[in-house]
Amino acid sequence: MISTNRIERFVVGALLALLAFPVTGHAWQEGDEKKDESADKKKEEPDKWFVVKNAEIHTGTGSVLRDAMLVAKNGKIDEIGHDLDVPPDAKVLDAQGLRVYPGLVAISSAGLVGQATSDFGDTVNPFNSNMILGLATGITTTGIGNAAVKLKRFSIKDLVVRDRIFSVFSWSARNPSGKRSLREKFQSASAYLRDYRAWEEKVKKDKELKEPQKKNVDTTVLAVLKGESTAKFNANERDDLLGIAHLAQEFGFRPVIEGCVEGWTVADELGRAGAMAIVTPRDRRPKDEALVRDGGSSIENAAILHRSGVAVAVVPGTESVDLGGLVGRDIMHLPIEAGFAIRGGLPEDAGLASITTTSARILGVQHRVGSLEVGKDCDLIVVDKDLLHYEAFVQWTVIDGKVVYDKQKELYFAHIRPRADAPAEPKKLDKGETEPKPDADKPKEGEEPKDGEKKGDEKKNGEGDGEKKGG
Amino acid sequence: MTSGGQDPREPRAPQGAGAEPLSKRAAIGAAGGLVLAAAAFGVLSMTAPPESSSENARGGPTLALLAAPAPSAPMPRAWWDAYAAEPAQAPTTASKSAAPSRKLAILALKAAVVGPEGRDVVDDAVVLVSDGKIEAIGPRASTAIPAGYEVLDRSDKWITPGFVDLHCHIAGKSFLVNDINDMVYLTNPELRASSVVEPDNPNLRRAIGGGVTSVLFIPGSGTNMGGQGVLLKTGLEHFEEMRIRDPGSLKLAQAGNPERWAINPGRSFMNWNTRNTFARGLTHAKLRKADPKLPRNIQWDVFGPLADKTTQVSTHTQIYQVVLMTLTMVRQGFGLDVYIDHGEWFGSKLAGIAQEIGAGAIIGPREIDRFTPGFSIDTDGQIQGIAAQYQKNGHKEIGFNTDSPVIPQEELHVQAATACRFGFDGTRMDALRGLTIVPAKTAGIAGRVGSLAPGKDADLLVCDGDPVDPRTTIEAVFIEGRSVYDMRTEERRW
Numbered sequence: 024m025i026s027t028n029r030i031e032r033f034v035v036g037a038l039l040a041l042l043a044f045p046v047t048g049h050a051w052q053e054g055d056e057k058k059d060e061s062a063d064k065k066k067e068e069p070d071k072w073f074v075v076k077n078a079e080i081h082t083g084t085g086s087v088l089r090d091a092m093l094v095a096k097n098g099k100i101d102e103i104g105h106d107l108d109v110p111p112d113a114k115v116l117d118a119q120g121l122r123v124y125p126g127l128v129a130i131s132s133a134g135l136v137g138q139a140t141s142d143f144g145d146t147v148n149p150f151n152s153n154m155i156l157g158l159a160t161g162i163t164t165t166g167i168g169n170a171a172v173k174l175k176r177f178s179i180k181d182l183v184v185r186d187r188i189f190s191v192f193s194w195s196a197r198n199p200s201g202k203r204s205l206r207e208k209f210q211s212a213s214a215y216l217r218d219y220r221a222w223e224e225k226v227k228k229d230k231e232l233k234e235p236q237k238k239n240v241d242t243t244v245l246a247v248l249k250g251e252s253t254a255k256f257n258a259n260e261r262d263d264l265l266g267i268a269h270l271a272q273e274f275g276f277r278p279v280i281e282g283c284v285e286g287w288t289v290a291d292e293l294g295r296a297g298a299m300a301i302v303t304p305r306d307r308r309p310k311d312e313a314l315v316r317d318g319g320s321s322i323e324n325a326a327i328l329h330r331s332g333v334a335v336a337v338v339p340g341t342e343s344v345d346l347g348g349l350v351g352r353d354i355m356h357l358p359i360e361a362g363f364a365i366r367g368g369l370p371e372d373a374g375l376a377s378i379t380t381t382s383a384r385i386l387g388v389q390h391r392v393g394s395l396e397v398g399k400d401c402d403l404i405v406v407d408k409d410l411l412h413y414e415a416f417v418q419w420t421v422i423d424g425k426v427v428y429d430k431q432k433e434l435y436f437a438h439i440r441p442r443a444d445a446p447a448e449p450k451k452l453d454k455g456e457t458e459p460k461p462d463a464d465k466p467k468e469g470e471e472p473k474d475g476e477k478k479g480d481e482k483k484n485g486e487g488d489g490e491k492k493g494g
Numbered sequence: 495m496t497s498g499g500q501d502p503r504e505p506r507a508p509q510g511a512g513a514e515p516l517s518k519r520a521a522i523g524a525a526g527g528l529v530l531a532a533a534a535f536g537v538l539s540m541t542a543p544p545e546s547s548s549e550n551a552r553g554g555p556t557l558a559l560l561a562a563p564a565p566s567a568p569m570p571r572a573w574w575d576a577y578a579a580e581p582a583q584a585p586t587t588a589s590k591s592a593a594p595s596r597k598l599a600i601l602a603l604k605a606a607v608v609g610p611e612g613r614d615v616v617d618d619a620v621v622l623v624s625d626g627k628i629e630a631i632g633p634r635a636s637t638a639i640p641a642g643y644e645v646l647d648r649s650d651k652w653i654t655p656g657f658v659d660l661h662c663h664i665a666g667k668s669f670l671v672n673d674i675n676d677m678v679y680l681t682n683p684e685l686r687a688s689s690v691v692e693p694d695n696p697n698l699r700r701a702i703g704g705g706v707t708s709v710l711f712i713p714g715s716g717t718n719m720g721g722q723g724v725l726l727k728t729g730l731e732h733f734e735e736m737r738i739r740d741p742g743s744l745k746l747a748q749a750g751n752p753e754r755w756a757i758n759p760g761r762s763f764m765n766w767n768t769r770n771t772f773a774r775g776l777t778h779a780k781l782r783k784a785d786p787k788l789p790r791n792i793q794w795d796v797f798g799p800l801a802d803k804t805t806q807v808s809t810h811t812q813i814y815q816v817v818l819m820t821l822t823m824v825r826q827g828f829g830l831d832v833y834i835d836h837g838e839w840f841g842s843k844l845a846g847i848a849q850e851i852g853a854g855a856i857i858g859p860r861e862i863d864r865f866t867p868g869f870s871i872d873t874d875g876q877i878q879g880i881a882a883q884y885q886k887n888g889h890k891e892i893g894f895n896t897d898s899p900v901i902p903q904e905e906l907h908v909q910a911a912t913a914c915r916f917g918f919d920g921t922r923m924d925a926l927r928g929l930t931i932v933p934a935k936t937a938g939i940a941g942r943v944g945s946l947a948p949g950k951d952a953d954l955l956v957c958d959g960d961p962v963d964p965r966t967t968i969e970a971v972f973i974e975g976r977s978v979y980d981m982r983t984e985e986r987r988w
């Protein structure tokens with residue numbers, strides 16, 4: 024067992040290093056790697072273990088393990104299985120009768136880490152109430168602006184998982200010259216890249232050979248063609264979607280298309296182009312009745328795209344937490360929005376993927392989050408029933424092997440169908456009633472200070488009653 | 495203005511072929527405005543409860559003048575009044591143009607919201623439909639399918655009644671065209687939503703895909719009385735077929751929106767003005783009922799059926815302050831049938847009183863509340879489900895509405911789903927009942943729609959599970975026994 028773990032850790036570590044490599048240009052990433060190395064050196068610091076037991080574990084990769092355990096070491100998933108050894112100093116979460124899912128990955132959101140729209144490392148507010156509501160929804164990672172960010176409560180460390188993910192382009196029938204100029208940019212960047220690759224080979228023999236001219240080459244487009252960033256379009260109309268699909272096939276990149284309302288009418292073309300779609304199943308767009316062809320929105324959009332091989336992520340209509348507004352449409356209803364994709368025919372597992380693995384893949388962070396697999400970050404949620412059921416409530420949210428949200432300990436939802444192990448109303452404690460506590464927190468028998476407190480409370484109550492009677 | 499009991503209100507039916515049942519119905523409508531005002535009714539005695547109108551003389555000289563057949567039994571009343579005594583019957587519906595009288599036997603895995611109260615479930619059910627009505631419903635084992643019935647085998651599906659939405663604005667031309675929010679006076683009880691209905695409205699088409707088969711199409715909330723709503727079936731072709739009842743309600747709106755009317759009136763003035771309008775209208779109704787020869791003032795037409803309790807006041811009311819006015823002024827003061835419509839925020843504190851005095855509660859489209867200055871009281875920041883609060887505070891019959899197009903009409907079920915999410919106890923089918931039988935009872939149309947019971951309209955949804963769940967697909971919809979939507983043979987609507 025131990026030896027396999029070691030091998031797994033080695034493999035995963037190597038994988039992580041490889042995957043992290045293309046984007047090492049940023050300070051946070053370098054910091055991450057340095058930390059990993061230093062962690063290996065610091066042998067004296069004890070490992071932090073976190074265990075979930077008695078759970079129905081939905082790994083997000085299609086498998087479900089009943090009455091299973093998940094063991095995490097130093098924030099990474101170490102083992103998933105049955106009857107695993109629990110390290111003596113591990114923090115144990117008993118999820119008896121509950122389900123465990125990977126933490127949700129919201130492909131985009133607004134306001135969950137504060138008001139910041141960029142430079143998250145500097146401007147994040149880790150005590151933001153919207154972050155708690157995001158965690159209460161089950162969101163552990165979110166795309167914000169052009170970065171993938173973890174909802175690390177109480178901490179601003181290692182917040183950003185990946186930065187500068189997308190290069191955003193416009194492709195619209197309303198702007199023909201814009202389309203032409205974008206195509207030209209792709210042509211020149213593509214030509215340059217071809218020349219550059221040829222030069223790379225030749226320069227090995229002829230060191231005098233001059234590097235090809237980079238003049239007039241669009242660096243953003245070049246980054247897409249080199250695979251350093253992902254091309255993202257916001258497009259809904261069939262003609263635009265077709266144009267993007269053809270552009271992508273011509274120049275060999277995989278586009279991410281946000282909106283994609285009429286995608287169902289050209290799903291095959293989008294599938295062939297390897298497109299990935301970010302859709303809101305409840306989007307409404309009337310058909311242009313002047314056109315004979317299919318058009319407008321369809322509840323089946325996500326399902327048809329999925330059947331044609333397009334990776335589909337789901338995002339609600341409102342990307343922020345909206346409490347004063349009209350319920351059921353904001354980021355707190357991410358799973359319900361995925362439910363509408365299922366209504367349209369998307370299989371349930373693809374529905375779950377649309378808010379976990381697929382969105383992680385589109386953000387390029389699937390090596391760390393989105394599913395429960397050994398070596399990935401221990402970001403998980405414990406839910407009282409089927410996550411995609413409208414009544415399901417997240418009971419605990421765990422990020423990097425730490426519980427960062429407990430429904431019964433937060434103000435917002437503790438009163439709604441309270442969990443058996445937690446006091447429904449904290450006020451009751453004032454009257455000296457015994458508090459049902461999770462096993463881990465229970466005081467050992469015969470512990471004197473607690474008894475003393477109890478007696479004191481009773482006395483106080485007695486006095487209070489006496490005063491009332493006297494008055 | 496006319497005199498001598500000559501009612502200028504023409505029968506709404508076009509003259510010509512197939513108009514006979516329509517004129518019959520129009521006669522009932524006219525009777526609502528004219529004859530039903532005959533019973534004693536203490537309008538201005540603010541505390542005295544109104545006397546029962548059960549002895550209302552129906553028929554009489556006016557009907558003779560109209561030369562229409564005698565009307566059938568009165569429209570069923572609201573649930574709080576005399577639901578138990580309510581016969582499961584309704585005025586004969588309009589003739590179905592070119593619709594063959596189909597006799598159907600629909601087999602289903604489960605039939606939900608069964609019986610007059612909609613509390614029952616039948617497994618392995620068969621629903622017999624003939625002449626647009628539910629003829630019988632029961633377990634397959636004990637229900638014989640008579641010869642000549644077309645059998646539709648949907649025995650892996652659920653069958654539920656169509657949804658009823660008591661707050662919508664979509665049956666007109668468009669929300670962008672101002673056809674339902676004419677803010678002429680601060681109270682406009684004379685305006686009628688029925689005058690602007692567009693049967694082919696694409697929103698209604700789509701509503702059917704979401705299972706909504708009956709709606710209360712009401713004026714906007716720009717003034718305290720926006721006008722009269724009309725109860726409609728969504729999926730039929732002509733207004734006459736669509737109409738369930740007109741007036742469907744008198745739309746009352748309080749605080750908020752009407753404060754933006756011309757002179758920015760405040761709440762105490764608006765309450766006085768509303769009370770004044772009620773008093774004048776009901777006085778007119780009372781006097782004309784006593785003496786039908788008195789000249790008719792069409793501005794006060796709606797108060798006849800209101801006094802008679804054949805229609806209700808639907809109040810766009812939200813916060814404690816104005817929900818209290820709804821209950822004390824409209825219900826207790828004037829003794830009218832009134833329900834909380836578009837119920838939101840902390841009006842829920844009054845749920846117990848509303849239940850006690852018989853005011854319905856239709857909740858939406860805001861299903862949650864937390865502290866908002868000016869709107870909320872005594873919450874420390876918890877997120878409260880509004881329907882859950884109404885339930886907790888003692889209301890027993892809670893329904894849901896959309897306020898479409900604010901929330902798309904087809905998403906009515908999401909209101910029930912989110913209510914459950916935020917603490918509403920839907921375990922006794924109350925979520926599904928809140929979409930069907932509860933609003934039907936609240937609007938007094940439970941004799942025709944809202945549950946699966948013999949004698950009711952065959953407005954049926956065929957779905958692949960509990961239709962409250964957003965994941966559930968509504969595969970086919972029948973309205974009055976006619977197939978108005980079938981996912982398998984036409985483009986998917988929702």
